[in-house]
């Protein structure tokens with residue numbers, strides 16, 4: 346197979362900021378207080394698009410907290426790439442006009458079928474914000490597709506059938522069940538440890554297998570284990586570092602920094618990235634990210 350520049354990486358996960366208004370115990374967003382610099386970032390993005398990137402998956406931190414997010418979305422729409430955005434939904438209404446005009450896919454979290462469980466993990470009134478978006482946009486005729494993600498832990502293992510039942514009321518592209526990913530250095534994750542929210546690989550497999558086997562299930566489900574996420578991203582931080590999350594021997598992840606895209610030719614980014622990633626996992630992960 347001939348490889349186009351950027352190693353045929355058709356999609357990039359772009360963390361446009363690091364700040365967030367929530368404090369989720371599984372969060373692995375970068376913790377430095379970087380914010381995207383548009384003047385520096387747009388030429389880099391344009392260059393990647395010129396070399397074959399067709400989808401941009403915008404994440405953070407909470408990307409809707411970024412003062413630049415509207416400009417980012419409008420620019421990407423003008424470039425004709427497909428746009429996927431991850432958000433906790435708290436600021437959705439503030440940016441609704443531009444989101445409706447630009448998004449292809451909106452990814453929202455649901456940690457439980459009840460406010461008690463969901464807000465325990467994401468904080469007060471988080472579930473109300475998510476459900477308000479689902480009610481309006483996870484429906485027939487929506488301008489974008491909606492994906493829902495759940496991180497599995499001790500707090501919600503028993504809730505999966507109830508979440509599936511709730512999602513059955515909506516038009517959901519896919520419900521993604523994430524295994525918790527442990528990072529070496531993320532401050533927020535101490536809460537996960539302290540509150541003993543972790544589950545074993547076997548529990549993750551058992552719970553996901555059970556929900557996959559639900560009779561007459563209409564919601565599509567996809568799985569994302571920590572194994573599958575190892576070495577399988579093409580990711581850019583707000584300061585334009587190209588990073589790949591990799592799992593070390595202890596099972597903990599870290600972001601391996603390959604280079605800074607501001608001063609690295611695309612051909613060199615490609616070489617460094619292709620040397621690092623697991624191509625098969627990348628392809629599978631990409632499929633699950635873009636569905």
Ligand code: SF4
Nearest residue numbers: 365367369372406433
């Ligand atoms: S998981 Fe998302 S919403 Fe929660 S703290 Fe991290 S960036 Fe914020």
